[in-house]
Amino acid sequence: xxxxxxxxxxxxxxxxxxxxxxxxxxxxxxxxxxxxxxxxxxxxxxxxxxxxxxxxxxxxxxxxxxxxxxxxxxxxxxxxxxxxxxxxxxxxxxxxxxxxxxxxxxxxxxxxxxxxxxxxxxxxxxxxxxxxxxxxxxxxxxxxxxxxxxxxxxxxxxxxxxxxxxxxxxxxxxxxxxxxxxxxxxxxxxxxxxxxxxxxxxxxxxxxxxxxxxxxxxxxxxxxxxxxxxxxxxxxxxxxxxxxxxxxxxxxxxxxxxxxxxxxxxxxxxxxxxxxxxxxxxxxxxxxxxxxx
Amino acid sequence: xxxxxxxxxxxxxxxxxxxxxxxxxxxxxxxxxxxxxxxxxxxxxxxxxxxxxxxxxxxxxxxxxxxxxxxxxxxxxxxxxxxxxxxxxxxxxxxxxxxxxxxxxxxxxxxxxxxxxxxxxxxxxxxxxxxxxxxxxxxxxxxxxxxx
Numbered sequence: 001x002x003x004x005x006x007x008x009x010x011x012x013x014x015x016x017x018x019x020x021x022x023x024x025x026x027x028x029x030x031x032x033x034x035x036x037x038x039x040x041x042x043x044x045x046x047x048x049x050x051x052x053x054x055x056x057x058x059x060x061x062x063x064x065x066x067x068x069x070x071x072x073x074x075x076x077x078x079x080x081x082x083x084x085x086x087x088x089x090x091x092x093x094x095x096x097x098x099x100x101x102x103x104x105x106x107x108x109x110x111x112x113x114x115x116x117x118x119x120x121x122x123x124x125x126x127x128x129x130x131x132x133x134x135x136x137x138x139x140x141x142x143x144x145x146x147x148x149x150x151x152x153x154x155x156x157x158x159x160x161x162x163x164x165x166x167x168x169x170x171x172x173x174x175x176x177x178x179x180x181x182x183x184x185x186x187x188x189x190x191x192x193x194x195x196x197x198x199x200x201x202x203x204x205x206x207x208x209x210x211x212x213x214x215x216x217x218x219x220x221x222x223x224x225x226x227x228x229x230x231x232x233x234x235x236x237x238x239x240x241x242x243x244x245x246x247x248x249x250x251x252x253x254x255x256x257x258x259x260x261x262x263x264x265x266x267x268x269x270x271x272x273x274x275x276x277x278x279x280x281x282x283x284x285x286x287x288x289x290x291x292x293x
Numbered sequence: 294x295x296x297x298x299x300x301x302x303x304x305x306x307x308x309x310x311x312x313x314x315x316x317x318x319x320x321x322x323x324x325x326x327x328x329x330x331x332x333x334x335x336x337x338x339x340x341x342x343x344x345x346x347x348x349x350x351x352x353x354x355x356x357x358x359x360x361x362x363x364x365x366x367x368x369x370x371x372x373x374x375x376x377x378x379x380x381x382x383x384x385x386x387x388x389x390x391x392x393x394x395x396x397x398x399x400x401x402x403x404x405x406x407x408x409x410x411x412x413x414x415x416x417x418x419x420x421x422x423x424x425x426x427x428x429x430x431x432x433x434x435x436x437x438x439x440x441x
Contacts, residue, residue, distance in 0.1 A: 019440035021428075028428035030437050032416065151417040151433055153424065158417075173420035173432070181418065181432075196421030218421055 015165065018043070022051045025058045025125060027153035031136070034165060035146030046139050050132045050150075057128040060086060063121055074117045090120045090127060093227070097123055098207075100228075101235035102246075106207035126155055126193060126230030133157050133226070155233075157226040160188040175218035175258050182264055183256055191226040195219050195237035196258075206238045215240020217260050223253035243267075 017034040031047050062068045069087060072078040080091055094107035107120040129152045137159045140146040145162040158168040170192045171181035185192060196218030197204065206213050219236035223229040236243035236255055247255035250269035257265040418432045428434050 017440050019437040021434075021437050021441075023425040023428070026425055028423060028425055028431070028433065030417070030433055032437075032440060149417055151419075154418065154420040154433075156417045156419050168416045169414050171415045171418045171432075173418050175421060178420065179432075181415070184415065192417075192419045194419045194421060220419055 015162075020044075020047045020051075024051060024054045025062070025152075026064075027125070028151075029054065029129070029153070030149075030151040032149040033140065033146060034148075035140070035144070035162060037140075037143045038146065040143075042143070043140070046136055050136050053132040053135070054128055057086075057124065057132075060084065061090070061120065061124045061128070063119055070118070070120065074119055076115075080118055087120075090124055091118065093127065094120050094123050097231045097235075101231065101238075103208050104206065104235035104238040105231050109205065109207060110210070122234055123227065123231055125152060126191075127227045129155070130157060130191070130226040133159070137161075155191070155193040155226060155230050157191045158187050158189060172218075172220050172256055176262060182258065183266070185222060187222070190222060190224050191229040192220060192222050193226060193229040193233040194221075195230075195233040204234065204237055213238045213240060214260075216243070217258045217262070219243060219258075220256040221247070221250075221253055222255070223250075229253070 015034050016036060016038040017032065018038045020031045020033075022029050029051065031050060033043055033047070037043055059065070059068060061070045063071055063074060065071060069078065069084060073080050073083060073087070080088065083091075091107065094105075097105045097107075105122060107118055107123065108116050109119060111117050129150055133148070133150045136150075137148060140148060141161065147158070147160040147162050147165050147168070149156065149158045149168055154173075156170055158170070160168065167186035167188050170185045170187055172183045172185070172192075172194065174180040174182045175196045195204065196216070204213050205211070216237055219233050221229045221233040221236060223232065232247070232250060232253060232255075236247055236257065239246055241259075243255065243257055244265055244267055247253065247257075247267040247269055252271065253269040255265075255267040255269070257267065259265070415432070415436060417436065423431050423433065
């Protein structure tokens with residue numbers, strides 16, 4: 001590389017960029033890297049390491065594989081207190097998630113027989129992806145400034161250490177017409193997670209009531225990290241209309257809720273270390289005309 | 294026109310029941326819409342030939358700051374043609390000193406403009422979980438293909 005011209009956006013168009021995709025945990029996991037070494041063999045190897053880390057977590061946490069360590073805990077063959085430290089770490093995070101969401105997220109749900117089962121699936125994906133992505137970011141840093149993105153089945157984390165690249169543009173799909181997008185988010189570093197039933201059609205159960213949540217078409221949370229964005233998106237979906245006020249109180253997170261009738265609500269949480277946020281600053285969050293929703 | 298306003302306000306009440314919203318018209322601050330010509334209760338809107346103006350009122354309304362169990366929240370809604378098309382809730386930071394200790398983090402800008410799904414500017418799509426089976430027909434797949 002020659003001497004870089006900072007914020008030379010025109011040059012960024014010629015920066016190498018490479019995309020990867022693998023199917024793990026039943027999900028397509030896309031990784032994009034942009035920067036001078038994006039297409040190099042060493043980066044290819046590191047992305048493969050990211051996928052290997054996720055495959056290892058899948059083997060440990062899968063509830064689809066009857067003999068995975070978590071499946072053995074879930075059906076009572078093994079005890080959580082004897083589990084691998086990674087599983088106990090996830091269990092501890094699930095406890096915190098229950099507290100932070102007022103019970104709208106829980107890894108302990110009763111099965112058909114009424115017995116409570118440990119199932120951390122709702123937290124594991126975001127946590128595993130955030131960890132593996134963090135390792136990739138760390139390694140990329142050793143090659144000089146690089147940007148990266150990961151999209152695990154619709155839940156996204158991005159990181160930017162370059163100053164000459166455009167923001168990552170994350171689109172939120174329309175849950176009523178998945179070929180369309182409702183909003184786009186300009187993000188340099190952070191995470192976006194969406195919870196809804198559009199893709200799989202199955203229900204998300206409210207741990208408090210035990211009933212399927214049907215208040216919203218989708219709930220999207222934007223925040224600094226994927227683990228909590230993912231947990232909060234699930235909780236917001238479960239809370240339904242009540243999520244509006246709840247998201248507004250989350251520190252450093254924002255939300256986009258899509259109601260069953262297509263009404264879009266954008267909610268900005270509390271900013272840490274900042275003063276009063278006047279309502280007037282949200283004018284850029286105004287909805288698009290009804291016809292294009 | 295009064296009927297329309299009542300209809301709009303009742304919808305607002307329903308939406309914001311949670312906040313014990315006061316349906317006082319004095320608390321509204323109408324600022325106009327992106328495409329409409331009228332303010333919140335402008336009777337001109339109903340007969341306007343402006344493309345975006347229909348048979349209902351349009352405007353941006355800001356509610357009172359209301360205490361909720363999670364803190365103080367203020368809500369702004371955008372009404373177009375008598376229908377609420379978006380609502381923004383903004384929290385007032387508490388005086389909790391713990392909030393001040395967390396590192397500053399800029400909430401990303403949300404663009405109101407709808408980006409065409411075919412747009413080459415999108416890097417990733419967030420949505421309800423895409424399965425491996427659904428990937429091949431997904432927009433993310435098309436984006437990835439462009440950079441593989």
